[in-house]
Amino acid sequence: MTLRRGEHPDELISAAVRGDLTDDEQARLDAHLATCESCRQTLAAWTEQRRLVAGLRQAPVPRDLGPRIRTGIESGAYAVPWWRRTGLLVGIGATLATATAAVVAVAVIGDLLPRPGVASSGSPGSSASTLASATAAASIAETTTPSPSEPPFAGEATPHYYLAYTGRSDNSTLTLRDGVQGTVAQELPAASGQPIRAALSPDGRWLAYITPVGLKGTNMYWAVNVEDGSHVELGESAAIGSPFTNGLFWSPDGQYLTFTLADPEEVRKTDIWLFKAVDRTVNPLTNRGDVVAAGWRTLQSGESRAWATVATSDPTSYELPNLEDEQLPLDPADSASSAPGVFQPLWNWDGSAAIFWRGTLNPSPEAGYEFAEGGAPYLARNAGSDPSQSFDEATPLFSDLTIGRDAFSSAAITWASLNIDAYAVWDARWTGTPQSADGSPYPDQNRVYFSHLSDERNILAGHALDAGDIPEGAFVSSVAIAPMDIDYLAISIGYPSAGDLAIPEGEVLLIKRNTGDVPDQLIKTLKGTDQGWYGPGVYP
Amino acid sequence: MLAIGLRPRSPAEVAPVTERAHAEFDRIFEQYSSPIFNYVLRMVGDADRAADITQDTFIKAYRKLGSLTDEHSTKSWLYRIATNTAIDDMRRRRWVSPVGLDDEGQPERPDQGPGPEAQVMAGMLDERIQCALMQLRPNHRQCIVLSDLEDMSPQDIGEVMGLSYGAVRTLLCRARGEMRRHLAAEGLVR
Numbered sequence: 160m161t162l163r164r165g166e167h168p169d170e171l172i173s174a175a176v177r178g179d180l181t182d183d184e185q186a187r188l189d190a191h192l193a194t195c196e197s198c199r200q201t202l203a204a205w206t207e208q209r210r211l212v213a214g215l216r217q218a219p220v221p222r223d224l225g226p227r228i229r230t231g232i233e234s235g236a237y238a239v240p241w242w243r244r245t246g247l248l249v250g251i252g253a254t255l256a257t258a259t260a261a262v263v264a265v266a267v268i269g270d271l272l273p274r275p276g277v278a279s280s281g282s283p284g285s286s287a288s289t290l291a292s293a294t295a296a297a298s299i300a301e302t303t304t305p306s307p308s309e310p311p312f313a314g315e316a317t318p319h320y321y322l323a324y325t326g327r328s329d330n331s332t333l334t335l336r337d338g339v340q341g342t343v344a345q346e347l348p349a350a351s352g353q354p355i356r357a358a359l360s361p362d363g364r365w366l367a368y369i370t371p372v373g374l375k376g377t378n379m380y381w382a383v384n385v386e387d388g389s390h391v392e393l394g395e396s397a398a399i400g401s402p403f404t405n406g407l408f409w410s411p412d413g414q415y416l417t418f419t420l421a422d423p424e425e426v427r428k429t430d431i432w433l434f435k436a437v438d439r440t441v442n443p444l445t446n447r448g449d450v451v452a453a454g455w456r457t458l459q460s461g462e463s464r465a466w467a468t469v470a471t472s473d474p475t476s477y478e479l480p481n482l483e484d485e486q487l488p489l490d491p492a493d494s495a496s497s498a499p500g501v502f503q504p505l506w507n508w509d510g511s512a513a514i515f516w517r518g519t520l521n522p523s524p525e526a527g528y529e530f531a532e533g534g535a536p537y538l539a540r541n542a543g544s545d546p547s548q549s550f551d552e553a554t555p556l557f558s559d560l561t562i563g564r565d566a567f568s569s570a571a572i573t574w575a576s577l578n579i580d581a582y583a584v585w586d587a588r589w590t591g592t593p594q595s596a597d598g599s600p601y602p603d604q605n606r607v608y609f610s611h612l613s614d615e616r617n618i619l620a621g622h623a624l625d626a627g628d629i630p631e632g633a634f635v636s637s638v639a640i641a642p643m644d645i646d647y648l649a650i651s652i653g654y655p656s657a658g659d660l661a662i663p664e665g666e667v668l669l670i671k672r673n674t675g676d677v678p679d680q681l682i683k684t685l686k687g688t689d690q691g692w693y694g695p696g697v698y699p
Numbered sequence: 700m701l702a703i704g705l706r707p708r709s710p711a712e713v714a715p716v717t718e719r720a721h722a723e724f725d726r727i728f729e730q731y732s733s734p735i736f737n738y739v740l741r742m743v744g745d746a747d748r749a750a751d752i753t754q755d756t757f758i759k760a761y762r763k764l765g766s767l768t769d770e771h772s773t774k775s776w777l778y779r780i781a782t783n784t785a786i787d788d789m790r791r792r793r794w795v796s797p798v799g800l801d802d803e804g805q806p807e808r809p810d811q812g813p814g815p816e817a818q819v820m821a822g823m824l825d826e827r828i829q830c831a832l833m834q835l836r837p838n839h840r841q842c843i844v845l846s847d848l849e850d851m852s853p854q855d856i857g858e859v860m861g862l863s864y865g866a867v868r869t870l871l872c873r874a875r876g877e878m879r880r881h882l883a884a885e886g887l888v889r
Contacts, residue, residue: 173871173872173875174868174871177873201879203889204879208847208875208882209846211828211882211888212848215828215829215848216745217737218735218737218740220732224732224750224754228754563716574791584721594845613876613877644836644869645870
């Protein structure tokens, strides 16, 4: 563990407010308080706020509550969980196939609710036995790291799904696995390489993913309906190998997916494509040849808007209008809202913050849209009402780095989904001299950097996950953050391949990020018994 | 006759629930209807929604009485049902607009009727505290309310939220930090 969030024992102070400390903890806290004015103020403030909350007045119970309950019980018309109400489950019928879909649908949507424990969301048999095509292929061999201190809520932190590319190189299969049980949830279209990137829609119904096409130098983009297994081919793209072009951006309501395709015939052209889940259509969103997709911003009205970046050497990003009202394809430069100098903003869940890039871009897709000079990610806060001002006031994401001749060429970045303020950076490619105090690589392409929006320092060297989290020789392929407050990350790692014809090997590490002197904790490894590539892991 | 006026009915009509269970439900409603309603009210910030959720909570509790084997766990069992019902409600509304940002997420105090100046002042303070609560993420809000309003121990909160003791302490610490920022913005704490 290398991260030190100061030396302030906030958890002890929090527990002390209610008198929940052991004698030993109280002694440690007292000793600290004797020398720390900041913590004394924190204790006083938290004690006062507990007094304020405890003093909230009790509201009278509505007089008709009893009769309403009586009526509800006697009529049998008790409340039905929202996810079982009419209209949410489409196509639950009498056929075996439809019944299968319904079981999967309930499992999927049920997973959006808090999971009380590892084995709480249905038995392995109940889901696997109804999947006629998948039962035989199920390979349940999740390896769990024995740990007496494993938190009981690890099931909630486990990715809802992960992909598995297994078999021999000339006879491989790609499947979608249930994250908790390890069972096969869906068979996926044949692939000739391990999944590069995957993203589950926020409503949990669609999974988008990217796989390479053997040695052809292209990538296939797919969307699969996790409820019924139907899939849509989204397109084929020249394989650029840049984190800037393999993003899969779901709208917050799960209705749209935007992504970047590079023309396989004319690699110098990239455009954004749009998948509409409601009618399963795929269409070009732009047609300029120099555009890459960015994130979706949630407006204060609750609507959301897609963003696009015109990737010239001095890039500009645009907020696109409501796509339902537009004739496609459109030119982002016609949009009323623009952000000059901003490259690929990635918005957090409520649109209040964005991580974006500044710098001089090498605008060639063949070069991976790398930054040629002064490239660095920035964090814009308080973007809710005026994004342009927040871009102007943004602070460097890596706040302890000096960006000059030495800078980033690229990095992969993700926010947590839902209402969590965490973000992570990996595959950070730094051109120049490391800037760590001890000469160790920093930024380090093999480390994952993890922080929270609430941490005003953004990222420091100490925000790297423990070096020991990633096995020797492995590389980080992708990262997903669990949508819960406790810090869990599903890190997909790969191992160098033995050769072009060998099946690649990879696995998903579920890691609990700890603070202070407590090392990070490997909760479990998601993989099967068959040799192959397991990952990425995904959350809605 | 039950406190809520539920008539004991024929076995065919209410097969899972015995007369003894009726009495037990009567006691639970008497004891917990007000705490549960107020807990939910602080969670969702709207009296009508709180009433609906409390109603659903007790109906579910009635139907699950058979699963309640330990009288000592009644409180956490009931709060857990209320919590899940409230979360369902918030999730459903989230698809319309994010929880905490929509107008419905803003606190709407139940009608307290006219009162003396002190009551008005207290009501204004309540509103500011409730406003700060509503700006918290739902699980932070839940943690603060259970700890500081309901005075539950971390172990009890863990039972309600399905979290370990350590996880509750971590979550509560973060929730206090977030709450402090919002209360400080209201000028209520430093």
